[in-house]
Every structure is written in structure tokens, then in C-alpha cells.
Amino acid sequence: xxxxxxxxxxxxxxxxxxxxxxxxxxxxxxxxxxxxxxxxxxxxxxxxxxxxxxxxxxxxxxxxxxxxxxxxxxxxxxxxxxxxxxxxxxxxxxxxxxxxxxxxxxxxxxxxxxxxxxxxxxxxxxxxxxxxxxxxxxxxxxxxxxxxxxxxxxxxxxxxxxxxxxxxxxxxxxxxxxxxxxxxxxxxxxxxxxxxxxxxxxxxxxxxxxxxxxxxxxxxxxxxxxxxxxxxxxxxxxxxxxxxxxxxxxxxxxxxxxxxxxxxxxxxxxxxxxxxxxxxxxxxxxxxxxxxxxxxxxxxxxxxxxxxxxxxxxxxxxxxxxxxxxxxxxxxxxxxxxxxxxxxxxxxxxxxxxxxxxxxxxxxxxxxxxxxxxxxxxxxxxxxxxxxxxxxxxxxxxxxxxxxxxxxxxxxxxxxxxxxxxxxxxxxxxxxxxxxxxxxxxxxxxxxxxxxxxxxxxxxxxxxxxxxxxxxxxxxxxxxxxxxxxxxxxxxxxxxxxxxxxxxxxxxxxxxxxxxxxxxxxxxxxxxxxxxxxxxxxxxxxxxxxxxxxxxxxxxxxxxxxxxxxxxxxxxxxxxxxxxxxxxxxxxxxxxxxxxxxxxxxxxxxxxxxxxxxxxxxxxxxxxxxxxxxxxxxxxxxxxxxxxxxxxxxxxxxxxxxxxxxxxxxxxxxxxxxxxxxxxxxxx
Amino acid sequence: xxxxxxxxxxxxxxxxxxxxxxxxxxxxxxxxxxxxxxxxxxxxxxxxxxxxxxxxxxxxxxxxxxxxxxxxxxxxxxxxxxxxxxxxxxxxxxxxxxxxxxxxxxxxxxxxxxxxxxxxxxxxxxxxxxxxxxxxxxxxxxxxxxxxxx
Numbered sequence: 075x076x077x078x079x080x081x082x083x084x085x086x087x088x089x090x091x092x093x094x095x096x097x098x099x100x101x102x103x104x105x106x107x108x109x110x111x112x113x114x115x116x117x118x119x120x121x122x123x124x125x126x127x128x129x130x131x132x133x134x135x136x137x138x139x140x141x142x143x144x145x146x147x148x149x150x151x152x153x154x155x156x157x158x159x160x161x162x163x164x165x166x167x168x169x170x171x172x173x174x175x176x177x178x179x180x181x182x183x184x185x186x187x188x189x190x191x192x193x194x195x196x197x198x199x200x201x202x203x204x205x206x207x208x209x210x211x212x213x214x215x216x217x218x219x220x221x222x223x224x225x226x227x228x229x230x231x232x233x234x235x236x237x238x239x240x241x242x243x244x245x246x247x248x249x250x251x252x253x254x255x256x257x258x259x260x261x262x263x264x265x266x267x268x269x270x271x272x273x274x275x276x277x278x279x280x281x282x283x284x285x286x287x288x289x290x291x292x293x294x295x296x297x298x299x300x301x302x303x304x305x306x307x308x309x310x311x312x313x314x315x316x317x318x319x320x321x322x323x324x325x326x327x328x329x330x331x332x333x334x335x336x337x338x339x340x341x342x343x344x345x346x347x348x349x350x351x352x353x354x355x356x357x358x359x360x361x362x363x364x365x366x367x368x369x370x371x372x373x374x375x376x377x378x379x380x381x382x383x384x385x386x387x388x389x390x391x392x393x394x395x396x397x398x399x400x401x402x403x404x405x406x407x408x409x410x411x412x413x414x415x416x417x418x419x420x421x422x423x424x425x426x427x428x429x430x431x432x433x434x435x436x437x438x439x440x441x442x443x444x445x446x447x448x449x450x451x452x453x454x455x456x457x458x459x460x461x462x463x464x465x466x467x468x469x470x471x472x473x474x475x476x477x478x479x480x481x482x483x484x485x486x487x488x489x490x491x492x493x494x495x496x497x498x499x500x501x502x503x504x505x506x507x508x509x510x511x512x513x514x515x516x517x518x519x520x521x522x523x524x525x526x527x528x529x530x531x532x533x534x535x536x537x538x539x540x541x542x543x544x545x546x547x548x549x550x551x552x553x554x555x556x557x558x559x560x561x562x563x564x565x566x567x568x569x570x571x572x573x574x575x576x577x578x579x580x581x582x583x584x585x586x587x588x589x590x591x592x593x594x595x596x597x598x599x600x601x602x603x604x605x606x607x608x609x610x611x612x613x614x615x616x617x618x619x620x621x622x623x624x625x626x627x628x629x630x631x632x633x634x635x636x637x638x639x640x641x642x643x644x645x646x647x648x649x650x651x652x653x654x655x656x657x658x659x660x661x662x663x664x665x666x667x668x669x670x671x672x673x674x675x676x677x678x679x680x681x682x683x684x685x686x687x688x689x690x691x692x693x694x695x696x697x698x699x700x701x702x703x704x705x706x707x708x709x710x711x712x713x714x715x716x717x718x719x720x721x722x723x724x725x726x727x728x729x730x731x732x733x734x735x736x737x738x739x740x741x742x743x744x745x746x747x748x749x750x751x752x753x754x755x756x757x758x
Numbered sequence: 759x760x761x762x763x764x765x766x767x768x769x770x771x772x773x774x775x776x777x778x779x780x781x782x783x784x785x786x787x788x789x790x791x792x793x794x795x796x797x798x799x800x801x802x803x804x805x806x807x808x809x810x811x812x813x814x815x816x817x818x819x820x821x822x823x824x825x826x827x828x829x830x831x832x833x834x835x836x837x838x839x840x841x842x843x844x845x846x847x848x849x850x851x852x853x854x855x856x857x858x859x860x861x862x863x864x865x866x867x868x869x870x871x872x873x874x875x876x877x878x879x880x881x882x883x884x885x886x887x888x889x890x891x892x893x894x895x896x897x898x899x900x901x902x903x904x905x906x907x908x
Contacts (some may be wrong), residue, residue, distance in 0.1 A: 115845065116806055118841065121788065187840055188837065
């Protein structure tokens with residue numbers, strides 16, 4: 075039967091997403107799925123409970139949104155998914171959705187007899203991972219587990235290093251699309267399941283097998299080879315065929331090179347286009363930053379190097395960044411991250427952005443976070459190296475993933491972040507308008523670190539920590555803004571992501587719902603935000619959660635940001651949230667809070683993140699320390715992928731690139747073998 | 759009466775409920791949910807519905823006595839009532855709810871009152887029919903009553 079088949083595939087999926095150690099027994103999944111159903115109508119509540127019980131789920135029912143919220147707050151990991159009616163007295167379903175998205179990032183399905191488009195749209199935009207029209211059928215309910223898995227996978231994917239990012243992104247996107255359109259559609263279900271299977275396969279394959287796979291993972295080395303070939307030929311004369319010949323990489327096809335070249339070109343275009351803007355912004359920033367981070371300035375440079383070294387940033391990005399001057403100037407300009415494609419952006423950007431050490435609260439995709447965990451904070455140079463690497467990898471990843479060259483932008487932001495990592499706390503405060511830039515640096519640093527480590531960390535954490543992955547539940551994911559990828563395809567998981575650039579962006583700004591999603595994602599990253607020192611202390615522990623969270627966040631954030639601009643917007647707000655929450659949670663230094671604050675204000679006025687949203691978040695954070703699930707405190711996780719990308723990857727990248735040119739990065743790379751670092755150093 | 763005859767009677771009596779549009783697929787869903795663990799599930803749900811919706815009907819009646827009519831409030835109340843009615847598959851009742859809401863949106867007070875009267879009629883008719891049906895099924899045995907109409 076279908077259900078059995080699904081269950082089987084689910085078991086595979088669950089094992090692949092690391093649920094082995096979780097509470098849910100993979101083989102029985104989705105049986106035992108813990109559902110919280112909320113409906114003020116007693117008849118529906120009774121019917122739904124019975125239907126869900128028949129699906130072998132564990133059902134908890136309540137007739138008030140407030141009750142549901144307190145139940146969730148009492149036990150954040152207590153439920154895998156929430157199904158809520160829209161129209162309820164006092165607190166309605168959308169409000170509940172927002173709260174959940176901010177606080178616990180569990181996937182939420184909206185339900186209503188009202189199937190009007192604008193109401194459904196509201197749900198989607200606010201992060202619901204699905205919207206069911208009453209009367210709800212059994213088929214639809216039998217299918218809801220996919221949202222949980224999707225969210226988890228999103229997070230997991232982000233955490234996973236390397237090439238899977240690309241696949242995951244694509245698949246995730248596909249799944250999300252599928253998921254959204256078909257709650258009860260058997261055909262779609264099959265498709266999404268198939269995609270999930272594909273994803274699983276893809277994820278299970280490691281980097282080394284990329285050559286065998288149709289998709290190519292543009293690793294740092296590969297990208298550097300590519301850049302070298304392009305530079306040798308001259309950017310104008312660089313044609314895929316010649317590049318391919320120069321690179322002489324077996325298994326690489328001309329098509330691979332062609333698409334990568336396209337992305338690279340877009341990235342370059344973006345970097346050059348931004349530089350002016352950046353310069354303007356920089357002036358404002360530099361001063362405060364420099365003042366506060368005098369000693370850090372060198373670090374910024376190193377950051378970039380590290381980023382590059384870690385491979386998160388494409389070599390080119392680094393070069394550009396370096397050329398632009400140590401991150402500062404670069405970073406500043408681009409606060410809002412381009413929101414290229416909600417899903418794409420985040421999925422790959424975050425991993426890259428892991429700046430690791432909690433430099434900034436920026437959201438880092440799952441990957442970066444992992445890296446950070448293992449990385450001892452004390453080793454600054456190492457950190458830098460890692461960052462370098464991660465930056466490079468991020469960069470390269472960005473290239474891969476970013477279909478539209480947004481990667482370039484993203485890379486920049488990440489780079490920028492890295493360089494700025496140090497200054498983030500303070501700069502954030504100061505650069506309200508320019509917050510993004512400051513944030514970026516730190517965030518960038520984080521991602522970079524994390525990337526290389528991600529793989530390692532993931533292994534350690536096994537994502538299984540969350541078991542149920544409830545933590546990952548990025549609200550909706552859907553597409554909306556920032557579903558925490560970890561949990562479910564959110565989808566974060568993601569699905570709640572706003573559609574397209576404008577929707578995404580608008581979703582962000584509108585009512586601040588999207589932000590919520592982002593925040594959910596950010597949650598994870600909050601841990602990362604703390605300064606590097608803090609990070610080291612925290613590492614390992616809860617990193618799992620953190621990573622996952624961050625992953626989700628980064629994913630979402632990216633998704634929502636279709637354009638650079640928008641991305642940045644999100645970033646700040648997201649960052650701020652994170653920063654805020656992280657500070658609360660970990661009781662960390664004021665840096666975090668400082669970071670958080672600026673973030674809020676940072677949001678470009680023009681950007682979607684409006685003051686309201688920001689305020690909302692601030693308040694939210696103040697009230698809910700719970701948000702920061704991270705036990706992880708994991709500053710490490712803070713990779714803050716979101717920010718880096720948002721903020722002006724280009725700037726950062728150029729800064730990094732400059733550094734590279736100056737030879738810093740090279741030395742950094744030599745000094746710290748990032749690859750070996752994370753795993754060994756990360757205490758589990 | 760013989761068991762077989764009772765079964766036939768049950769089948770015959772429930773068919774018109776569907777054919778005449780009183781009930782829709784949701785009712786069938788309820789029947790499918792009925793099992794050994796909940797042998798009287800359908801009846802329980804319907805009972806709950808009539809109990810809960812009585813309150814809603816009262817609220818709507820009170821709102822209709824206001825002057826001027828608060829159409830927004832009426833719309834909200836009716837939306838609730840419609841949702842509740844959909845839980846048991848009360849097809850005709852739901853249709854009246856839709857008409858009522860249309861009148862609300864059009865600001866047609868007269869239309870609202872008229873539709874509401876019609877709605878209450880359908881509501882009462884369905885109740886009688888279901889009560890009779892359940893009496894029959896109780897004699898036959900719950901598990902045997904669920905069967906899809908052709």
C-alpha cells in the first residue's frame with residue numbers, strides 16, 4: 075500500500091536525515107507522529123482527532139490557540155507538527171502560526187472551511203507549510219508527515235557539506251513546490267516522495283562521487299582551477315571549451331563549466347556594480363568599526379582569508395573582496411542580501427556563510443554551524459583559516475547553487491561578514507542603517523568555518539539529536555521566509571517561503587510574518603552569533619540543535635531573498651533576532667545583544683524589514699528566550715549564514731579576494747589545514 | 759425484524775439522504791472512521807454537532823435582532839456555523855450558509871433573514887432524518903451500517 079511504501083521510504087529518509095538517534099522510530103514513521111490539533115469547533119476537533127488517530131498519529135487536541143501555544147512552550151520538542159484552524163476567537167490561527175514560527179519552528183498546517191485565495195495566501199506567506207480546506211480528507215492527513223520530514227531534511231541538507239547543497243536545494247525546492255500544491259494529491263505525493271528519494275540518494279553520495287553524478291560540486295579547488303583558467307584566458311575570452319581544456323578535470327563537462335561560468339560572470343557583474351554603493355556605505359561604517367575593532371582589522375583580513383581558505387567563498391569572491399579592501403568597506407555596502415531565490419539563496423548560502431565562531435549571530439546554514447562547533451575558539455588564526463576555507467567553499471557553493479549568480483552576491487556578503495565578524499557587535503549598534511554590513515562580516519566568518527567542519531560536525535551531531543526534529547521545524551518553510559530547514563522541507567521547510575522575489579520580500583516585510591520564519595531559522599544561528607570566544611566554550615554541545623536551526627534559518631532566509639537587497643534586509647532582522655535570542659539564551663556578552671539590536675534597525679528602510687517587524691522581533695526575543703532553542707548556544711552554529719549572504723557577499727568576497735591577492739589567505743591556508751580541523755577539534 | 763431485512767432497511771434509508779443532497783462525502787468519512795474502538799462514532803459526532811450548533815444558531819438569531827444589522831459579525835458567525843456543519847457533511851445546511859453569507863456581503867438584511875429561516879428548516883429536517891437513521895442503525899449494529907452509496 076502506499077502508506078507502507080511511504081513509511082519505508084520514510085524510514086530511509088529518516089535514517090538519512092539522522093533521525094536514528096531521535097525519539098521517532100524510523101521504521102514506524104509516520105506512525106507515532108505527534109500532532110497538535112487546534113480548532114475551536116468541537117465537532118471538527120472530534121472528527122480530526124479520530125482521523126489523526128486512525129493515521130496512527132499521537133494526537134493532542136485543544137480548542138484554543140492560547141492553550142496550544144502554552145502546550146508548545148512547555149514542551150518545545152513535544153510535537154512534530156501542528157494543525158490549526160484559521161478562524162478562532164481571540165487568538166486566531168495566523169497569530170498562532172506566527173508565534174510558533176518565532177518560538178519553536180514546528181511545521182504548521184493551516185486549516186479552514188474558508189478557501190478564499192487571499193486567506194490561503196496569508197497562511198502561505200506567514201509560513202504555514204500547508205493549507206487544508208475543510209472538510210479535510212483522510213488522504214490529506216495521511217500525508218502531513220511529509221512536512222516534518224521536509225523540514226528536517228532542509229536543515230540536514232544545509233548542514234551537510236558540499237555538493238549536496240545544490241541537490242538539496244533543488245530538490246528541496248521541488249519538494250516544497252510539490253508539497254504546497256498537493257496536500258491531498260496522491261500524484262504529487264508520489265512525486266515529492268520520489269524527489270525525496272532522489273534527495274536521499276544524492277545526499278548519501280559524498281563529494282568524491284560528484285563526478286559520477288550528473289551534478290558537479292564546485293569545490294574550492296575546482297573553483298580555483300576554474301578561476302585560474304578564466305584569468306589565464308581573460309574574462310572576455312574565456313569560453314567554456316577552453317576553460318575546460320585548461321582545467322583538465324576528468325569528468326567535468328563543458329556544460330558544467332558553462333553554467334558555472336555564467337554564474338561567475340553574474341557574480342562579477344554584481345560585485346562591480348555594488349562596489350560603488352559599498353564605498354558609500356563603507357565610509358559610514360568603517361569609522362565605528364575601526365574604532366571598535368582596531369585590533370580586529372587584521373582579523374578582518376584574515377577572516378576573509380579564512381573564509382577563502384575554508385573554501386566557502388569562491389576564490390574569486392575572495393579576490394574581489396580583498397581587492398575591495400579588507401572586508402570593511404566591502405561589507406558595509408551590501409547589507410541587504412539579494413534575494414535571488416528564496417530557496418536557493420538560503421540553501422547554499424548558509425552553509426557557506428558559516429563563519430563559525432559565533433562571530434556573529436548571523437544565521438548560518440546548518441553546515442557552517444557544524445563547523446563551528448568543533449572549532450575551538452581560542453584558535454583565532456585557525457579560525458580564520460577555517461573561515462577562509464569556509465568562505466571559499468561557501469563561495470564555490472554559492473556559485474554552484476546560485477543559478478542566477480546571486481551566489482556572487484551571496485558570497486560577498488558572507489565574505490563581508492567574515493571580515494566584519496569582529497566588529498559585529500559594536501558595529502551593529504552603530505550602523506543602524508548599515509547594520510547589515512557589520513553583521514555580515516561576522517556572519518561570514520562563521521559560515522566559513524563551519525563549512526569544512528560541517529561535514530564533520532554533522533557526523534558527530536548526527537542530526538539525530540533532535541530526534542524528532544521538532545527543533546528544526548522551521549515554521550512552514552515553506553517557503554516563507556525562513557523555515558528552519560532542518561526540520562522539514564520546509565521547507566521549511568519550508569514551504570512557507572514567500573514565492574519569488576517579491577513575494578518573498580514582501581512576505582518578509584509584511585506583517586513581519588516572514589521574519590518570523592526567518593527568526594525561526596535564525597534561532598539556530600543565534601548560538602553562533604556570540605563572539606568567537608563564546609563559541610568555543612559552547613561548542614559541541616547543543617550544536618546539533620543549533621546547526622539545524624541555523625540551517626533552517628539560512629535556508630529560509632536565502633529563499634526569501636530574491637535579490638541582494640532583500641536578502642540583506644532579512645539578514646539584519648534575522649541577525650538581530652538571533653543575536654538577541656542568543657544573548658538571552660546563553661547569557662552571553664553584550665555583543666550578542668548588541669548585534670541583535672543593530673540588526674533590527676539595520677534593516678534597510680527600503681528593505682522589507684520594516685521597523686514594525688523589527689520591533690516585533692525584538693519584543694519577541696525579549697519575551698521568548700525560548701526561541702533560542704539552542705542549547706547549543708552553539709555560537710558555533712551561529713554561522714549566520716543568512717547574513718553573510720545577505721549582506722553583500724560581493725563586498726565581502728571582494729575583500730577576501732583582496733586579501734588573497736595580498737597573500738594573506740594563502741598563508742592562512744597553509745597554516746591551517748582547515749579540512750582536518752573541524753573533526754579533530756570538535757569535541758563531541 | 760430479520761437481520762438481513764434490517765440491513766436492507768438501513769441501506770435503503772440512508773441512500774436517500776445522499777441522493778437528496780442532505781449529506782455529502784464527509785458523512786461517509788465519518789462512517790469510515792467508525793470502528794470497533796468507536797462503534798457509535800457517527801452518532802456521537804452528529805449529537806455533538808447539534809448541541810454545539812444550537813449555540814451558534816442562537817447567536818445568529820440574536821445578531822439578526824440588532825438594528826442596524828452588523829453584517830460583519832453575522833458573516834463571522836455564519837462562517838463558524840458553516841464550518842461546523844461541514845464537519846458532519848450537512849450539505850443542504852451548508853448551501854444555506856453560503857447564501858446567507860452572500861446576503862451579508864451584499865448588505866442585504868432581508869435576504870439574511872430569509873435565508874436564515876430556510877437554513878433553520880434544513881437544519882431541523884436533517885436532524886429528524888438523522889435521528890431516525892440512527893435509531894435504525896442502533897438496532898442493526900454500527901459496523902454494518904457504513905457502506906458507500908452507489
